[in-house]
Amino acid sequence: MSAPKAQLGAIIVDDEQLARHAVRELLSVHPEIQILAECANGLEAVKAVTAHKPSLIFLDVQMPKLTGFDVLELIDTDAAVIFTTAFDQYAMRAFEVHAVDYLLKPIGRERFETALAHAKTRLEKNLPAPRAGELAASARPPQQFLERAVVKDGTRVTIIPIAKLDYVEAQDDYVALASGGKKHLKQQTIASLEACLDPNCFVKIHRSYIVNLERVTRIEPYAKDSKIAILSDGTRLPVSRSGYAKLQELLDQRPKS
Amino acid sequence: MHPLLARSRLSIYTVAWIPLSLFLGYLLHSAAHLTWLASIALAFPLCLVYQFMCLSAWYSCKSAPLGRTNAARLALTHASAAVLVSLLWVQLGKVLAFGLSRFTALRDLNSRYVTAIPVLFAAGFLLYLLAVAYYYVILSLEASREAQARVMESTVLARDAELKALKAQVNPHFLFNSLNSISALTSIDPAKAREMCILLAEFLRMTLGLGEKSSIPLGEELHLLERFLAIEKVRFGSRLEMRENIQAETKTALIPPLLLQPLIENAVTHGIANVLDGGVISLTARCTAERLTVAVENTCDPDASYVRRGGLGLANVRRRLEARYGNEADMRVAIEAGIFKVQLSLPLEIVSVPIAETLQEEAAR
Numbered sequence: 001m002s003a004p005k006a007q008l009g010a011i012i013v014d015d016e017q018l019a020r021h022a023v024r025e026l027l028s029v030h031p032e033i034q035i036l037a038e039c040a041n042g043l044e045a046v047k048a049v050t051a052h053k054p055s056l057i058f059l060d061v062q063m064p065k066l067t068g069f070d071v072l073e074l075i076d077t078d079a080a081v082i083f084t085t086a087f088d089q090y091a092m093r094a095f096e097v098h099a100v101d102y103l104l105k106p107i108g109r110e111r112f113e114t115a116l117a118h119a120k121t122r123l124e125k126n127l128p129a130p131r132a133g134e135l136a137a138s139a140r141p142p143q144q145f146l147e148r149a150v151v152k153d154g155t156r157v158t159i160i161p162i163a164k165l166d167y168v169e170a171q172d173d174y175v176a177l178a179s180g181g182k183k184h185l186k187q188q189t190i191a192s193l194e195a196c197l198d199p200n201c202f203v204k205i206h207r208s209y210i211v212n213l214e215r216v217t218r219i220e221p222y223a224k225d226s227k228i229a230i231l232s233d234g235t236r237l238p239v240s241r242s243g244y245a246k247l248q249e250l251l252d253q254r255p256k257s
Numbered sequence: 258m259h260p261l262l263a264r265s266r267l268s269i270y271t272v273a274w275i276p277l278s279l280f281l282g283y284l285l286h287s288a289a290h291l292t293w294l295a296s297i298a299l300a301f302p303l304c305l306v307y308q309f310m311c312l313s314a315w316y317s318c319k320s321a322p323l324g325r326t327n328a329a330r331l332a333l334t335h336a337s338a339a340v341l342v343s344l345l346w347v348q349l350g351k352v353l354a355f356g357l358s359r360f361t362a363l364r365d366l367n368s369r370y371v372t373a374i375p376v377l378f379a380a381g382f383l384l385y386l387l388a389v390a391y392y393y394v395i396l397s398l399e400a401s402r403e404a405q406a407r408v409m410e411s412t413v414l415a416r417d418a419e420l421k422a423l424k425a426q427v428n429p430h431f432l433f434n435s436l437n438s439i440s441a442l443t444s445i446d447p448a449k450a451r452e453m454c455i456l457l458a459e460f461l462r463m464t465l466g467l468g469e470k471s472s473i474p475l476g477e478e479l480h481l482l483e484r485f486l487a488i489e490k491v492r493f494g495s496r497l498e499m500r501e502n503i504q505a506e507t508k509t510a511l512i513p514p515l516l517l518q519p520l521i522e523n524a525v526t527h528g529i530a531n532v533l534d535g536g537v538i539s540l541t542a543r544c545t546a547e548r549l550t551v552a553v554e555n556t557c558d559p560d561a562s563y564v565r566r567g568g569l570g571l572a573n574v575r576r577r578l579e580a581r582y583g584n585e586a587d588m589r590v591a592i593e594a595g596i597f598k599v600q601l602s603l604p605l606e607i608v609s610v611p612i613a614e615t616l617q618e619e620a621a622r
Contacts (some may be wrong), residue, residue, distance in 0.1 A: 015530070016434070016492050022441035041533055062430075064531045064558065086433035105433055106440035148560060161560050 008123070009052060011037045013045040013071065014060035014084065019105065023058050023084070026112045042066025042074075046157055049075040055123055058103075061085040061139075065159065069136035070150045073186075074157060078129060080119035094139035100130045133188045137196050146196040149177055151184040158184055162201075166215050167237060168193060170208040181233065203250060205229060205243035213250060259315050260395050278304035279475075281380055289373040295366050295394055298357055299373065307381065310342050311388040318392040335389050343381030350377050427464055428522060429614065431489075438492050453491055460484040462608065467514035468537065474608045475542060475549070476508035482521050482540070489525050495537025507542040510549045511606040513581055520553040520569045521600050527570075528555035528597055549605045557597040578603065 010033050011227040014020045020038045025034050036052040039045040042063050057079050061068040068083055069091075074149055083102040090143070095102040101122075121127075140146075149160045160179045169183075170190035173233045176183045194204050204210045215231040219239060222228040227239040229247070239247065261270050282300035287292045291299070314335075321334050351370055358367035435457050442450035463481045467473055479501075490497050517540075524538045536556020543550045571590060578586040578601065586603040 016438070017494060018438045018441035018445075018492065021445060022437060025444060062530070064533050079268075086437060087429040105437035107437070141482070148499075159560060 008056050008120070009034045009036045009054040010034065010056035010058065011039060011045065011048050011052060011054045012058045013039040013042070013048075013063070013068070014058070015040055015063045016060075019060065019084070022105075024109060026107060026109065027191075030116070042068070042071045043157060045071045046074050046152070047155070049079070050155065052122065052129055053077070053079075055079050055120060057081045059083050061088055061091050066157070067151060069132065071138060072130070073132040073136060074150055074152045080122045081129065082115050082119055088139075090141045091139040094135055097138055098130050098135050100135060130146075133192050137192060140196070140207070145198040146193075149186065151177060151186045153184060162197070163214075166212055166231060166233065167235070168202075168210040178235070200250065203243065203246050205237060205239045205247055207240065209237050209243075211237060211247075213247075216247070216251075219244070219247065259312060260392075261312060261315075271305075274308045277384070281377075284376050284380060285373055289369075289376045291366070291369060291373060295318050295357075295363050295369070298363060299366075300351060302353055303346065303377070306349060307346055307384065310346060311385055313342070314338070314385060315392050316387055316389040318396060323393055323397065335386065339382045339385040339389075343378050346381045346583075347374055347377050351373075379390050380514060382543060398437075417588075427461065428526070430526070431522065434492055435488050438488075442491075449491070453488060456484050456488050460488065461500065464515065470514050472511040472606070473514045474496075474508060475510045475512050475551070476501075478512060478514065478517050479503065479508070481515075481518060485518065485521060486538075493525075493529060496532075497529050498535070498537045500537055500539040502539065502541045504543050507544045507551075509608045510542075510544060512549070512551075512603070513577060513610055516574065516577065516601070517551060517553065519574055523570045523599075524553055524555035524597070528557040531558040532556050544605050547605055548602055550600065550602045552596045552598060552600040554596055556595060557592070559592075559595050573600075 010027065012020045012023045012035060014023070017040070020040075023036060024038070027035060033056065037044075037048040037052050042065055045057075046066070048054070054077075056197055057075075057077075057082055059068040059071060061083055062085065063071075066074070068085075072081060081100070083091070083095060083100060084105060084107065085102065086105045092102070092104075094100075101118050103111060146162055148162055149165065151158050151160065160177060164179045166178045166180070168190060169178065171185070173187060173189070174185050175188050175190050175193055176185055176186075177225050178200070190208065190210065191206070194202070194210055197210065201213055202210050203213060211229060211231070215233070216229050217232050219227050219229050222238070226243055227244050229237045229239050231237065278301045281304055282293075282296040285296035285300055286293055289296075316337050317334060323331070323333055326334075330488065347508055350373065354366045354370040354373075357363045359367070435453070439450050439453050439457070442453060460481065463477075467477065467481065486497070486499050490499070521538065521540070529536050529538065538553070538555045541550075541552045541554075571588075575588050578588055582603055586601070588602075589596045589598075589600045591600075
């Protein structure tokens, strides 16, 4: 009696039905891969990952609301991810840099098999998944800053437009994003988040705090060599000496309102 | 070429020397104490000769251009030339004085010429330098005119290049996604795959063809948009809904080619493609006696930023309108209740014979 062949569960994420069909067809010659779900958008994908725990994810980059990168940030999984994209030079470069498997549409059989074999090796050797935050950051076109942050509280996915972000607080390996009086935890370092934010709107005022300039109402002295920033909702944040210098420089450039 | 050796200019130049001759005559009379007759008899022929001698200053000015020659060399060149030319002139004056002294009325001119030498030398020196200054003015005027022409030329070239680039653009994202749809359709529905191949081929052919023209009737652009949207409809299925409201008279109105295509493309890629359940694109064209108004509206994701809504593509459309119509055209962008709206208003130009449109339509079939 031979051992049953190991089954790999896969989900296909693409907002275009025909594109999902193309991947399904390419997988039809692989009986060892079982398609657990097809998802038409990122939100469905995040749910499907939680529900089905797939080993393999075919993930389109350009999708409404949540992009493929957002999805990767939101799912906490050891699954092998194969990105699919029609044309996105920045994403393609990011995939190359981070050695992430990706497929260009229309997808050819040969390329598909190579990527699939690669993904299987990755699973067997239990290689770590790509760092979602860094991948997303390097796929962003130059001079373009983060427009929204995606966070998951339990099973709920929240999209925070960057303009609604009040401040960011570092907490060990996490950052807490404060928006409208609520805090959302996200696994990312404060330094990598800072790199994605428009330096004219967000200032790192302290090694653990980044603040949205729009929210700062006044700055008060606190102790010798340290100050405190008071936000429009009354929140008080510590300001370091170098943070104060940066803050002052930016506030001086702005027209007084 | 010497600027004064053209026939018309040379006569003006000669006339301009008459007052100088009179002035020299006056100087000879008052400073060198020659008689009026002797002064005039010397001044006129000498000036006639000297005006040609001064023409030589042009060549030394050209060989020592201002700004590229250091000041000391410049001064030395022109001062020594002025001294040489003036000395020669004074010698010529001496010959002339000797000749004139044969006339009884000017008998003592030859002997009195010595008193005229300093006056003549000074006048010659200054006149030569005056000529130098004059030529430098001409040279710098020429240089600035040339620079201006170069700037004009380069702006025209830049604008042309930009327009060409705008016209020739086919979004690679659109192209590859369409090919991907075709690739998927080949096994599901081969007939549909072929239909889409043909739509794509027609779209590409029209894009290339229209890019060559400077103006096309709106009707022709609409044919192109129909194909574009038919292709996108295959990709997006029920997520993309299209509404058209085109006033029949506008179809013969002339617009720059591919003016609306980027707007519709934006509406799809930055509008519909970012909305989970899709939405509607509506295209409206209206005209009055003088103006054509075209509006593109689409459902959009209210959270998306301006760039994600296609801010760059819109800026290109605005630039094209400005290049073509200046202040006559107007583009308004607004977002209201999840609807993104772009409205163009331009001067109405009607194609005289709408034959081009029918031909294009037949060719496309």
